[in-house]
Amino acid sequence: MKQQIFILNGPNLNMLGKREPGIYGATTLSDIEALCRAEGENLGVEIVFRQSNHEGDLVSWIQEAGERQALVLINPAAYTHTSIALHDAIRAASVTLVEVHLSNIHARESFRHHSYVSSLAKGVICGFGVDGYVMGLRALIKLASQ
Ligand code: DQA
Numbered sequence: 001m002k003q004q005i006f007i008l009n010g011p012n013l014n015m016l017g018k019r020e021p022g023i024y025g026a027t028t029l030s031d032i033e034a035l036c037r038a039e040g041e042n043l044g045v046e047i048v049f050r051q052s053n054h055e056g057d058l059v060s061w062i063q064e065a066g067e068r069q070a071l072v073l074i075n076p077a078a079y080t081h082t083s084i085a086l087h088d089a090i091r092a093a094s095v096t097l098v099e100v101h102l103s104n105i106h107a108r109e110s111f112r113h114h115s116y117v118s119s120l121a122k123g124v125i126c127g128f129g130v131d132g133y134v135m136g137l138r139a140l141i142k143l144a145s146q
Contacts (some may be wrong), residue, residue, distance in 0.1 A: 002046040003144060004070035005037055005137065008061050011052035012079030016102075024102050027130050039134050043141050055079055059089040066093025071144055073136040075100050080115045087116040096143055098136040101126035 009029065012019060014096035031093035033049045048070065052058055058079065065072050072095045079086050080101070090097060097120065104127030105112040118124050122143055127130040 003141075004046045004048055004065075004068055005040065005140060006061060006065040006070045006072045006074075006077075007033075007047060007049045007133070007137075008058055008065075008072060008074040009049075010058060010075060010079045011053040013075060013077050014051050014053070018146065025129050030118065032130050032133055034103055036133055036137060037128060039137050043137065045137075045141065055083055055085055058083075059085050060085070062089040062093050062095060066095050071095070071140045072097040073100060073140060074098075074117065074118055075102070075133075078113075080105070080117055082117055087120065090117065090120045096140065097121050098139050098143075099124045099126075100132045100136045102129050102132065103127060 013029055016024055016032070017026055029051055036049060037047050050061060062072065074097060076083065076086055076099070090091065099115065099117045099121040107127070115124070123139055125135050128135065
């Protein structure tokens with residue numbers, strides 16, 4: 001059976017392409033999904049790609065990833081900076097996880113500088129736009145093979 005990788009996307013990422021293009025670019029979430037699926041094919045892994053505007057969905061998907069022993073690439077979007085529920089879910093599921101952000105959250109408003117996810121992540125990628133997703137996928141595969 002192929003290694004599964006859950007790629008989870010938080011609130012407002014369904015608006016990519018229309019949302020603040022000066023910060024997030026013109027790429028849509030469907031474009032990112034296609035990119036990740038192509039890379040997944042290359043790497044020989046199964047991609048499960050999801051987005052939700054609801055915190056509880058992300059919590060349930062982290063739990064599901066833990067049960068399935070899937071690796072997780074997550075862009076928690078604004079929940080990065082607010083969600084103790086997401087932090088607790090990641091802790092409880094003890095999943096191998098990489099955090100990704102399109103923008104460099106450290107070069108933006110101070111409320112974006114703290115992440116409730118980073119301390120539980122194997123690594124954090126931010127500021128490289130959509131390329132960060134591909135970098136994150138490659139990093140997870142490498143981690144899994146070690
Ligand atoms: C984001 C950065 C977050 O601060 C923001 O709330 C987002 C997107 C990013 O990908 O750059 O929604 O996670």
